[in-house]
Amino acid sequence: NAGVMQNPRHLVRRRGQEARLRCSPMKGHSHVYWYRQLPEEGLKFMVYLQKENIIDESGMPKERFSAEFPKEGPSILRIQQVVRGDSAAYFCASSLGRSGNTIYFGEGSWLTVV
């Protein structure tokens, strides 16, 4: 999973601030996924993106959260007006996007809201 790069690895935000998490997929991968892992819980799907398209956002909270994967540059997960409950590890993953293809994860971005 070394090929999927996430930054920052750790981010501290005060309540009400914005958090931006970035993800560069593995070379050649055009499909990106974001997952959230709350303390002591499993990984929960948030959103699945292709370049310039959102394929599936069924796991995204309805408010304050957005994601994009522009034609150029990394994918961005944006959380506006953060609250303490947003504190979690956010993992990005990427794949070639073909059926049955392997999905590789980054090392995560740990968001702490104080």
Next chain:
Amino acid sequence: TQLLEQSPQFLSIQEGENLTVYCNSSSVFSSLQWYRQEPGEGPVLLVTVVTGGEVKKLKRLTFQFGDARKDSSLHITAAQPGDTGLYLCAATANFGNEKLTFGTGTRLTIIP
């Protein structure tokens, strides 16, 4: 939403023993992956299985995908302290949508 149940949730055994963890669902999967996650790190892929009945071996780890593609198992032979970690199964349900649904996890501790 499909649910992936893993069992046991926690397992603590002595070094050298064998163990099996399970991943079960009522849904059929198009593919299933096993990951291991260390504290503070992302999940690391161990194996991907696609074909019903498929068996894959990775050194002391043996992975099996059920014939009906609804369940999977991970067997570790002669467990070592380095096997300690959180083991997660994850599956894709639909061809064309590759999002993964993760299991509840098995936290394995190998006692030296």
